[in-house]
Amino acid sequence: MALILLGISMPHWLSSKNVGLGILMDIMEENPHGNTLLIMAFSIVMLNTIRALPFYIGAIMLGNALGEKLQRNWLRLAIPLAVIPLTYAIINLSIKSNYHFGIPAVIILLCIILVQLLEKGRLGLFMKSLILVQILFGVQWLDEVPFLTRYGFGHGAISTKVKKWAIEIGFDQALSLYAIVLCSIFLINAFILMGFLVRWRIVQELHIIKLEALEARSDKEVLYLVHDLKTPLASIEGLISLIGLYNKHERTKEYCRSISLSISSMSEMISEILYKSHKSCCSLKSLVDYTLSSRLSGTDKKVNLELPDQPETIKIWVNKIRMTRAIVNLINNAFDAIEGCPEGKVTIKAKTYGNQILLGVSDNGKGMNEEEQKKIWKAGYSTKYQSGIGLSFVHQVVEEHKGTVSIESKIGQGTTIWIHLAGGNNDEDFSY
Incomplete structure (x- = not known):
């Protein structure tokens, strides 16, 4: 006008x-x-x-x-x-x-x-x-x-x-x-x-x-591979059970129980990878720890934490594997935003409001204008020379969890992306 x-x-x-x-x-x-x-x-x-x-x-x-x-x-x-x-x-x-x-x-x-x-x-x-x-x-x-x-x-x-x-x-x-x-x-x-x-x-x-087609194909091949892992795991679990039955040595039985628990944990992880709708109750602390171990393992990078008191008592109903991938994508973007900043830092934040949990990834990088904030969730959009698939995946995962995503950003001050999820203090707080 x-x-x-x-x-x-x-x-x-x-x-x-x-x-x-x-x-x-x-x-x-x-x-x-x-x-x-x-x-x-x-x-x-x-x-x-x-x-x-x-x-x-x-x-x-x-x-x-x-x-x-x-x-x-x-x-x-x-x-x-x-x-x-x-x-x-x-x-x-x-x-x-x-x-x-x-x-x-x-x-x-x-x-x-x-x-x-x-x-x-x-x-x-x-x-x-x-x-x-x-x-x-x-x-x-x-x-x-x-x-x-x-x-x-x-x-x-x-x-x-x-x-x-x-x-x-x-x-x-x-x-x-x-x-x-x-x-x-x-x-x-x-x-x-x-x-x-x-x-x-x-x-x-x-x-x-x-x-996008290449990523979809790679994901499908990984899913097939992960699905095939269930067969040898079932065999191992059966053999461990037999060893526990026929062996009277208490130390051996204890080892067998530990192996059986590890197999059950691995089987649960495989189910979360294979099925988007598969969710389980975990604490906020365990989700953050698992995310940090996935992203920072083998690197010298540091992520700051701003969590509420006693995060181990705050429960979230999530597909742990997919939510971790979503948060890791946000962390990767945050590290890109502070690249070249001597005092750049990335922070995982969490807040609780009643039965709602806000889980955010924050950086103090260059920030985004309003036009960029509107476009970042579209598949293919990127402010860098990359495919621009990551943030659309984050949005997809959050929608699978019946949650929402919001963004706070100012030019020269940085960006925080919040994931809004349902939470609680015990398993009974989740009706779905």
Whole structure:
């Protein structure tokens, strides 16, 4: 909206006199010359492009924002089609000169629609602006072609004078050729650039899809392998039981019981890996300890802890393996955020509110702006040159636990991502 308002105000303070067109017109009156005429034509096109650019970009941004917010893709096309002609009308009501909405403006609108249809939300604002500048600059040259006047081109006061002078001094064909060549160059370049950028984005998307497919395949192969482990474990457990039955030595029986407990624990872990819905009750302390041993084993990195008193008494109903993987992903992101910070630190935090537990991973890194905070949960999004799969996995795991995720982040102060889960003090607190 600000850009649209800027575009409406620009003709009031950026007029033809401000860019020296008045001086050039006086020169043409006294000594008509083709070179002066070309300079005038170039100045008019540049002035019209600069004045039109803000409200064209503003209309596109408004359409994209409303289309995304309301989940209506057709608004990405409808808003510019409505706003741009309306802006011309408002400008004409506010100034004396005729801010002509002619065939070039219609062509530009058609080009915008074509760009929106072809890029399908793949290009950012900067790239769209770069393409739009070239379209505006190229199409505006058609206003300076004398023989196109009868078809609705160049009815503005200055453009009309330029074409009149060109005909009077016999420079109309040269001006037409010059304008058409420049128009063609900039339009072709705009669409080649758009094609290249869209293709580059498609290649990136395909790369992300391949990474996700590769990860899914790897996970499936691991699941098959883990499933196969159950058979030898069952055999070992059976043999240990037989040894305990036939051996009367108390020390041997004790060893057999310890081995049997270890096998049961391993079998429980395998069940958690194999089945997402498999959950068990564990203490907050055991979950944090298991996470730290999984992430920090074999490294010299340190994670600070801010846990409530007696964390061993706080119980959580979780799939321990999958929740650990989710928290480890958050820890990895936190270490990435403090990379290069001499005083960077990563902290695991926990809070309790009644039967709800908030488990968070915090860093004091660079932080994120609001736009990044909205995008981080989408599969494929990453602020680094990585696949961007980790945080979408975290969101998936938390949803499996009927929990939610929230984020607190400020630029220059760091980020904390909170996992909200149901908790309790004993097994009876969990109804599911």
